[in-house]
Amino acid sequence: MSLDAAAGPLQVDPLIDDPNTRIIVCCGAGGVGKTTTAAALGVRAAERGRRVVVLTIDPARRLAQSLGIDSLDNTPRRVKGIEQDGTGPAGELHAMMLDMKRTFDEIVEAHADAERARAILENPFYQSLSAGFAGTQEYMAMEKLGQLRARDEWDLIVVDTPPSRSALDFLDAPKRLGSFLDGKFIKLLVTPAKMGGRAGMKFLNVGMSMMTGTLGKLLGGQLLRDVQTFVTAMDTMFGGFRTRADATYRLLQAPGTAFLVVAAPERDALREAAYFVERLAEEEMPLAGLVLNRVHGSGAARLSAQRALAAAEALEPEYPEYPEDEYDESGEHEADAPDLTDLADESDRSDESDESLVQSSENLAEARIVDHGSGKTGVREATGASPESPPVDHAPEHPTPLEAHHEHTTEELTAGLLRLHAERMQVLAREQRMRDRFTALHPEVAVAHVAALPGDVHDLAGLRAIGEQLAAGDAGNGRTAT
Secondary structure, three states, rough: OOOOHHHOOOHHHHHHHOOOOOOOEEEEEOOOOOHHHHHHHHHHHHOOOOEEEEEEEOOOOOHHHHOOOOOOOOOOOOOOOOOOOOOOOOOOEEEEEEOOHHHHHHHHHHHHHHHHHHHHHHHHHHHHHHOOOOOOHHHHHHHHHHHHHHHHOOOOEEEOOOOOOHHHHHHHHHHHHHHOOOOOHHHHHOOOOOOOOHHHHHHHHOHHHHHHHHHHHHHHHEEEEEEHHHHHHHHHHHHHHHHHHHHHHHHOHHHHHHHHEEEEOOOOHHHHHHHHHHHHHHHHOOOEEEEEEEEOOOOOOOHHHHHHHHHHHHHHHHHHHHHHOHHHHOEEEOOOOHHHHHHHHHHHHHHHHHHHHHHHHHHHHHEEEEEEEOOEEEEEEEEEEOOEOOOOOOOOOOOHHHHHHHHHHHHHHHHHHHHHHHHHHHHHHHHHHHHHHHHHHOOOOOOOEEOOOOOOOOOOOHHHHHHHHHHHOOOOOOOOOO
């Protein structure tokens, strides 16, 4: 029995049909198909009656095009073309793409009065922070998730986590940003504003003169003033960042949330998936299973790589063994090619033999060469008849490699296909070993396999096809022959 068979296939349909499932988080390393998996889950859940919103972070336009939408932004947009699958009335599907800066702006506008919000939004340090601070994208994805859940307009939210070099960034980012905002440096900068009046100025001038002077040289005086202005304006909101981050973190731990770890059957991707599985267990977050994308299969899996290679070798023709220099570049046999030395000797004797050559030609014309019509010539026989002369075979005694190749085209083509099959079976065997290693470490994790596709998904039909593979669980699992 195979190891991944022991773990059992992932049951996707019961997961998305359960009304208690309110959030599905697709996480994993970058480039393993998280966005497509999230979209396929959203389409399948909507066509089975759920009201779904898919929150994606991937800025590529191909996802919007596959959903039939011109573009995605920070506002959920209705996806047309959702059909009833026969199990009940069709639901709804909305999709949106996280706008990190706009989400940050919405937080400021929602938790500060108009004057303070304007001061924050126009602050240069805030503009840099909201556009590119490390961990901001992951934190804003958590913020947006909390906003969507609070609106209660959808009964299922599917989250495509941000692409990052490490899948663990998604869980670490809220704490990291919160630690920055609650850090000693920020508190030190905000202390003078809290003290106010002369006491604050005295503290700033005396207690911080050395530090601000050093930072001013390192960062620039204007940047330091921008940071202080930002911190002063954001002071009342710092606690809110931490509170909301903690609330969203608890939401991810709730029973209504399910994590799907997405990976490809490759060493690095599965190693990252194993780390994420272990981290989710440490954080007590509910793991539904593993989605393994781009699994290769074969319709002739009974034919092993070894047997295919042996058959290919038996079919490959054996060419006559000639020395490598026996053929010139044009493929002519060198024995049939004129010798350059002989040509030079003949050229030296050409003047002496011209007269005899002309005479011989005239004799041939008079005695033997005749015209049969339509441009054909023949040889006049002694009896006076003039049948066509048989064609003269100018082929070399041994066939050239090109001629031998044509004679064996079918066999070589078959051998080439067998070698391609052997390579595919070797890929299958390698992927199977990768899966077995993962399942040996985590036999409790249910797995769904999605077969490798020849190209990207471009429409709803393609997303439906992936959804069907996800629901089938183990149907995309390629097997190797023994």
